[in-house]
Amino acid sequence: MIEVRELRREFKVATSKGLRRNYKTVTAVDGVTFGVEAGEAVGYVGPNGAGKSTTIKMLTGILVPTSGHIQVSGVDPAKERRDLAKRIGVVFGQRSQLWWDLPLKDSFDLLKSIYRVSARDYGVRLEECVELLGLQELLMTPVRQLSLGQRMRGEITAALLHAPELLVLDEPTIGLDLESKERLREFLKDINTRRGTTLLLTTHDLDDIERLCPRLMVIDHGRVLADGPLDELRAEVTPERELVIDLREPGPAPDVPGVTAVRSEANGMRHHLTFRRAETTAAQLITQVVRQVEVHDLAVVEPQIDDVVRKLYQREVAQDVHR
Amino acid sequence: MADTIYPKLIGARLRSQMSYRASFAMDFLTQVIAQCYELLVILILFTQIHALGGFTKNEVLLMYAFAGAAFGVADLFAGQLDNLPTYIRTGSFDVLLMRPLGTLPQIMCSDIRLRRIGRITGGLAVMGYALANVPIDWSPAKVVLTIATPVAGAVIYSSVWVVACSTCFWIVDGREFANAVTYGSNAFTSYPTNVYSRPLRWVMAYIVPGAFVAYYPSLALLGKQDPLGLPGWVGWTSPLVAALAAAAAGLVWRFAVRHYRGTGS
Numbered sequence: 001m002i003e004v005r006e007l008r009r010e011f012k013v014a015t016s017k018g019l020r021r022n023y024k025t026v027t028a029v030d031g032v033t034f035g036v037e038a039g040e041a042v043g044y045v046g047p048n049g050a051g052k053s054t055t056i057k058m059l060t061g062i063l064v065p066t067s068g069h070i071q072v073s074g075v076d077p078a079k080e081r082r083d084l085a086k087r088i089g090v091v092f093g094q095r096s097q098l099w100w101d102l103p104l105k106d107s108f109d110l111l112k113s114i115y116r117v118s119a120r121d122y123g124v125r126l127e128e129c130v131e132l133l134g135l136q137e138l139l140m141t142p143v144r145q146l147s148l149g150q151r152m153r154g155e156i157t158a159a160l161l162h163a164p165e166l167l168v169l170d171e172p173t174i175g176l177d178l179e180s181k182e183r184l185r186e187f188l189k190d191i192n193t194r195r196g197t198t199l200l201l202t203t204h205d206l207d208d209i210e211r212l213c214p215r216l217m218v219i220d221h222g223r224v225l226a227d228g229p230l231d232e233l234r235a236e237v238t239p240e241r242e243l244v245i246d247l248r249e250p251g252p253a254p255d256v257p258g259v260t261a262v263r264s265e266a267n268g269m270r271h272h273l274t275f276r277r278a279e280t281t282a283a284q285l286i287t288q289v290v291r292q293v294e295v296h297d298l299a300v301v302e303p304q305i306d307d308v309v310r311k312l313y314q315r316e317v318a319q320d321v322h323r
Numbered sequence: 324m325a326d327t328i329y330p331k332l333i334g335a336r337l338r339s340q341m342s343y344r345a346s347f348a349m350d351f352l353t354q355v356i357a358q359c360y361e362l363l364v365i366l367i368l369f370t371q372i373h374a375l376g377g378f379t380k381n382e383v384l385l386m387y388a389f390a391g392a393a394f395g396v397a398d399l400f401a402g403q404l405d406n407l408p409t410y411i412r413t414g415s416f417d418v419l420l421m422r423p424l425g426t427l428p429q430i431m432c433s434d435i436r437l438r439r440i441g442r443i444t445g446g447l448a449v450m451g452y453a454l455a456n457v458p459i460d461w462s463p464a465k466v467v468l469t470i471a472t473p474v475a476g477a478v479i480y481s482s483v484w485v486v487a488c489s490t491c492f493w494i495v496d497g498r499e500f501a502n503a504v505t506y507g508s509n510a511f512t513s514y515p516t517n518v519y520s521r522p523l524r525w526v527m528a529y530i531v532p533g534a535f536v537a538y539y540p541s542l543a544l545l546g547k548q549d550p551l552g553l554p555g556w557v558g559w560t561s562p563l564v565a566a567l568a569a570a571a572a573g574l575v576w577r578f579a580v581r582h583y584r585g586t587g588s
């Protein structure tokens with residue numbers, strides 16, 4: 001579905017010194033190579049400025065690569081932008097493709113004409129989205145009056161009306177409350193598994209990846225640092241997990257073999273314990289802990305996406321030094 | 324091609340505007356007043372003089388009316404290009420690039436400034452008055468020319484607009500410059516071309532083909548000699564000039580969008 005080889009993208013950035021303007025070249029995407037098969041769901045993550053959006057813009061034909069090869073849905077995005085537009089759907093979390101002042105339904109009708117969707121297909125697809133995303137009540141509301149969560153549901157419906165083979169989502173859950181996020185994830189999972197729509201999404205929310213994407217690609221400084229299943233990556237780079245326990249009474253941290261107490265809070269009411277996932281399971285640990293102390297509440301904390309990315313990046317730098 | 328979609332896009336835009344009825348009425352009124360204001364300048368001018376560049380008051384009014392109507396129509400479609408810097412800055416332009424349609428028609432249809440009808444109405448009214456009060460030796464060909472002139476003029480203005488606004492892809496806030504060219508050429512074409520100094524005339528009449536909006540067609544209608552010395556048939560070439568201008572504008576736009584996709588913003 002997507003084929004990318006040695007993709008590069010440079011930008012000229014003006015650095016003004018007095019009247020003279022100098023330009024320096026910044027490489028946003030630096031030799032990225034990957035492939036995505038039809039039906040996959042891939043999370044594309046990395047810190048701000050890592051090159052995610054630039055990659056997405058090149059995949060969707062908005063930007064032309066400096067060098068390298070791209071093929072999306074059998075088409076070269078830079079050369080056949082309009083052809084590509086008919087085959088893929090794109091959702092940007094931060095910008096809208098809906099008509100701001102018109103009822104939601106009008107935007108859908110316009111997109112039906114733009115993408116030349118037959119009345120029959122349109123009816124079926126719209127009804128499906130409306131039902132699954134709960135849009136019935138909102139169809140006649142002007143887009144500007146929708147909440148962010150409602151609007152995002154509209155945006156995703158808008159991107160799916162022409163039944164694209166590939167749906168690209170750039171931060172689809174940004175700024176949404178938990179319930180809206182959950183609803184979107186459920187819906188996306190459904191169209192991926194049931195309809196076979198390929199998904200590529202960028203996000204800062206690890207839960208998006210966890211729920212939706214069996215495969216994770218991490219990018220930083222324009223380079224792919226890791227590519228594989230989320231669990232594997234996490235186990236590989238951050239072998240330690242954390243158990244947070246709240247005690248009923250203040251007290252010292254429980255002493256369990258193989259576990260280090262990292263720090264205590266609230267005068268010994270709360271303790272952070274780390275353990276290696278290869279050596280013990282959370283369940284074993286908890287059984288041992290509750291034998292020693294009276295526990296009020298506990299939580300297992302997985303390393304956040306940024307930690308994973310940071311560790312991956314540090315590893316990359318270390319390797320560079322060794323070479 | 325997607326031949327039915329553009330009327331729908333325009334229709335959508337009209338409905339959007341109607342959702343702000345009060346501001347629409349205000350804008351409409353402002354436009355009518357603005358147009359009257361320019362008319363007033365010409366009328367006051369002619370209380371002091373009897374001819375401008377060898378043309379009578381009504382003859383100048385005819386040029387003014389052609390220019391006004393053409394500019395009004397152009398503004399209706401191409402005026403939306405003034406928002407191009409906003410499109411680029413907010414990323415809305417990327418949304419246009421994601422659709423299976425050309426970017427230029429999408430922008431043009433994305434806002435039809437209905438209030439501009441105020442300007443067009445004003446231009447047409449003055450045109451009616453001037454046509455009735457200047458000596459024209461009417462023939463079927465001249466009737467066609469009278470109708471074709473505002474249309475060709477609108478195409479010329481729109482082309483100027485497209486070229487001027489294309490600079491916004493390079494200069495982030497090129498709007499001031501673009502407006503100087505578009506509104507400036509409207510001011511230029513409202514008066515007989517021969518009253519201007521030579522350098523200005525060369526730029527605004529022939530490079531920007533402003534003289535073909537109102538001046539030369541008016542000469543042909545009136546059966547007058549060009550004081551600048553071009554032959555009489557030039558007055559009939561405005562539609563051709565308009566077609567060339569549109570083709571050139573299309574190429575410039577294409578080049579500009581290619582630059583945008585090559586550099587990003």
